[in-house]
Amino acid sequence: MKIFRLILLILHLGLLFLLTGVLLNAYIPPKIFPWFNLLSLGFPILIAGYVLLTFFWILSWKKRAFVFMFLGLFFLNPVKRWINYSSESNETANLKIVTFNIKGGTFGKEEIQEYINAQKADLVFIQEYGAGDLELENLTGKNTIPINSLYTNYKIVSRKNLFENLFNGDITAQCEQIDLEIKGKTYRVINVHLESFGVVKSMVKLNGNSGEDETKVKNVIKRLIPTFKSHQEQVQIIRESIDSSPYPVIVAGDFNSVPNSYEYYKTSEGLKDAFYEVGRGSGTSFHDYKYPLRIDYIFTSESIKPVSYQVDSSVHLSDHFPVIATFKID
Incomplete structure (x- = not known):
C-alpha cells in the first residue's frame, strides 16, 4: 500500500508540475517554448486528475491533502475559463x-439565417461564411476579406x-x-479567425495499433x-490594434485556441472575457470531437x-x- 501511495504522490506532483506549465503560457510565447501551449489542450484532463487525487488524499486522511x-x-x-457558474447580472x-x-x-x-434572425442581435460576427452573403433581417454585411x-x-x-501583410500563405x-x-x-470591433490547425477527426482517432497511433500523434504535433x-504573430497584430485603439474594443470570433493558451492570455490582456464574467456551465464551443474545446x-x-453569455449547445x-x-x- 505504501508503494501504491508513493506512486500516486509522484503522479500528483507530476500533474501539479504540468498544470504550472499551463500557467506559464501567460509569460512564455510559443516561439520560445511551444510545449506549454500544447499542455493547455490537455488542461481538462490534467485538472480532473489533480482533483481526483486530491480527494483520494482527503479520504485517506493524509495531511498532504491540505497542501x-x-x-x-x-x-x-483557469478552471473558470472552461466551466463557470457566475451569478446573474443586475445590469440591463x-x-x-x-x-x-x-x-x-x-x-x-x-x-x-433563420437561427441568427431569431436572435435579433446588433452585431453578428461570422467566420467561415462560405460562398454568398447571408440574408439577415434588419442587418447588412459586406465581405471585404475571405472567411x-x-x-x-x-x-x-x-x-x-x-x-x-501576413505572408504565411494560409488563407484560414x-x-x-x-x-x-x-x-x-465609436467602438472598435475585431472579427477574428486565427489560422486553423488542419486537423480532422480521422487524424486524432486512435485504433489501438501502437505503431499507427504513435505515427498519428507525431503527425498531429507536427501540425x-x-x-x-x-x-x-497573428495575436501580436491583433494586440497592436487593441493597444492603439482610441475607442473601446470588442474582439470576437474563432481563435482556434483554448483557454489558458498563449493566444488566450495575450489577447485578453486588459480586456474582459464575457464568459468568465457572466457565463454559466461549460464554455465548450467546438463540438466535432468528444472533448471540451472552447475556442470561440x-x-x-x-x-x-x-x-449574459450563452453557448447554444442545442444548435447543430x-x-x-x-x-x-x-x-x-x-
Whole structure:
C-alpha cells in the first residue's frame, strides 16, 4: 500500500508540475517554448486528475491533502475559463452580439439565417461564411476579406484587413478591424479567425495499433507546433490594434485556441472575457470531437459590461456552437 501511495504522490506532483506549465503560457510565447501551449489542450484532463487525487488524499486522511488543496486554489481562475457558474447580472443590456463559425453553411445556410434572425442581435460576427452573403433581417454585411464577415446596421466609420501583410500563405488566418458608431459613440470591433490547425477527426482517432497511433500523434504535433508559432504573430497584430485603439474594443470570433493558451492570455490582456464574467456551465464551443474545446470568445474593454453569455449547445448548424452575449454600453 505504501508503494501504491508513493506512486500516486509522484503522479500528483507530476500533474501539479504540468498544470504550472499551463500557467506559464501567460509569460512564455510559443516561439520560445511551444510545449506549454500544447499542455493547455490537455488542461481538462490534467485538472480532473489533480482533483481526483486530491480527494483520494482527503479520504485517506493524509495531511498532504491540505497542501494539494491549497495549491489547487491557483487553478480556480483557469478552471473558470472552461466551466463557470457566475451569478446573474443586475445590469440591463442594450447591445447583443452573436459570434458563429458557420463552416461555410454546409449544415444548411437557410437554417443558419433563420437561427441568427431569431436572435435579433446588433452585431453578428461570422467566420467561415462560405460562398454568398447571408440574408439577415434588419442587418447588412459586406465581405471585404475571405472567411470573416460582420453584420450590423450601425454606421461603419472605417474597416481594415489586419492580416493583409501576413505572408504565411494560409488563407484560414483572417482578421478584420472595423470602427463602428454605436449609439453616438465609436467602438472598435475585431472579427477574428486565427489560422486553423488542419486537423480532422480521422487524424486524432486512435485504433489501438501502437505503431499507427504513435505515427498519428507525431503527425498531429507536427501540425500543432508550427501553428502555435503562427498564432503568436497573428495575436501580436491583433494586440497592436487593441493597444492603439482610441475607442473601446470588442474582439470576437474563432481563435482556434483554448483557454489558458498563449493566444488566450495575450489577447485578453486588459480586456474582459464575457464568459468568465457572466457565463454559466461549460464554455465548450467546438463540438466535432468528444472533448471540451472552447475556442470561440468575446472579449471587451473594461467600459463594456457583460450581462449574459450563452453557448447554444442545442444548435447543430455547424461544428461550432453559436455564442450569444449581451452587454451594457454607455
